[in-house]
Amino acid sequence: MSVDNLMDALLLDFPESFESDRLTIRAPRPGDGAEINAAVRETFDDLKVWLIPTRIIGGGDMQLTGEQLERYKTDGYTVVRGLISPEEGRRVRSRLMDLLSGNHDWPDTHFQVLNPSKFRNNEGGVVPIGVQRPAMREGVFKEIADHPSLQNVMEQLLGGPVKRFTDQALIKHRAISGQSFFHQDSFYWHLAPEQGCNSWISLDEVGVDGCALAIMPGTHQSWTLIEHEGYYDDPSFHNARSGEAFKRWRIPVAEIDFSGEVLLPMLPGDAAFFTNYTWHRSEPNNSGVHKCAYAIAYQLHG
Numbered sequence: 001m002s003v004d005n006l007m008d009a010l011l012l013d014f015p016e017s018f019e020s021d022r023l024t025i026r027a028p029r030p031g032d033g034a035e036i037n038a039a040v041r042e043t044f045d046d047l048k049v050w051l052i053p054t055r056i057i058g059g060g061d062m063q064l065t066g067e068q069l070e071r072y073k074t075d076g077y078t079v080v081r082g083l084i085s086p087e088e089g090r091r092v093r094s095r096l097m098d099l100l101s102g103n104h105d106w107p108d109t110h111f112q113v114l115n116p117s118k119f120r121n122n123e124g125g126v127v128p129i130g131v132q133r134p135a136m137r138e139g140v141f142k143e144i145a146d147h148p149s150l151q152n153v154m155e156q157l158l159g160g161p162v163k164r165f166t167d168q169a170l171i172k173h174r175a176i177s178g179q180s181f182f183h184q185d186s187f188y189w190h191l192a193p194e195q196g197c198n199s200w201i202s203l204d205e206v207g208v209d210g211c212a213l214a215i216m217p218g219t220h221q222s223w224t225l226i227e228h229e230g231y232y233d234d235p236s237f238h239n240a241r242s243g244e245a246f247k248r249w250r251i252p253v254a255e256i257d258f259s260g261e262v263l264l265p266m267l268p269g270d271a272a273f274f275t276n277y278t279w280h281r282s283e284p285n286n287s288g289v290h291k292c293a294y295a296i297a298y299q300l301h302g
């Protein structure tokens with residue numbers, strides 16, 4: 001296109017508004033402010049998690065907004081979009097799929113599996129659904145567990161230098177529903193109040209039909225541990241070495257008012273951060289495909 005033609009194209013008349021029966025799209029005009037502000041405020045809670053930029057490009061420097069820090073303080077959780085890149089997420093997920101098919105030489109102490117007497121993978125091996133401390137075994141996990149952006153966010157949330165506490169990868173198998181129930185991590189970990197923060201990094205798209213994490217906002221506030229009850233998952237989680245089913249712990253379901261919970265849809269690489277006292281659980285996997293997440297917990301160092 002010649003420069004003259006380009007100028008002609010730039011000078012084309014462009015309509016100020018487009019209208020259909022149900023929709024008007026137009027440039028803002030003087031006097032619109034109050035109405036737009038009211039509309040933004042009405043939907044802000046739903047939209048802001050998608051809108052707030054969190055990443056400052058370069059060097060893994062992840063700066064949380066005041067809004068995100070406030071949410072963590074008040075509600076006990078916050079969401080960071082794009083904590084790790086899609087490529088980083090894909091590498092971990094792909095290795096988890098290898099582990100699922102038995103392609104590894106890891107000791108079986110790393111794995112929580114489906115009942116070995118009922119469930120086997122295509123190669124006749126056990127079916128892992130939880131992988132404990134994978135970062136100690138392979139660089140592909142350690143790269144994420146020690147990711148500069150993750151450490152950076154943890155330092156901002158916990159307010160000082162941090163060290164890794166533990167990590168576990170979750171394979172939400174397509175053949176089982178595999179929901180988890182509300183619990184507080186400190187019921188398992190005995191970390192002192194305000195010392196610990198867990199992250200749940202999504203390696204797949206998660207939503208209502210598949211594995212979204214749910215949080216009960218504000219449940220950390222009195223730093224009180226609720227008495228948990230023991231239960232067996234359906235299907236049960238088994239120790240890969242002994243084959244024994246083991247109990248997990250949950251806040252008694254009858255005591256919970258679910259109307260206050262918040263579901264957190266996420267894309268691969270997004271992460272939720274929550275205190276060790278914040279009640280959390282995950283939705284069943286009804287998506288028909290395997291979904292994976294990597295949970296990495298940190299604590300204040302010193």
Ligand SMILES: O=C(O)CCC(=O)C(=O)O
Nearest residue numbers: 170180185198281282295
């Ligand atoms: O994905 C889940 O089911 C929840 C994981 C969880 O509770 C945790 O990492 O503490």
